[in-house]
Amino acid sequence: MRYAVVIEKAGAGFSAYVPDLPGCVAAGPDVEHVERLIHEAIAFHLEGLKEDGFPVPLPVSRVEYMEVAA
DSSP states (O other): OOOOOOEEEEEEEEEOOOOSTTTOEEESSHHHHHHHHHHHHHHHHHHHHHTOOOOOOOOOOEEEEEEEOO
């Protein structure tokens, strides 16, 4: 599956979250680190859902960039 991930600047580092997986988050000093951590967090989150007998949410969020006058 392919989930949308939001990566944001947070203080001196970066944070990431997955809109379709509430509570699935990661934080780190740089984007590359956060990308690795959120990938691991998604795998761990999905594994936990399966182990606890919960359905795995389908990825439904999408990301679009809009052009606006600045």
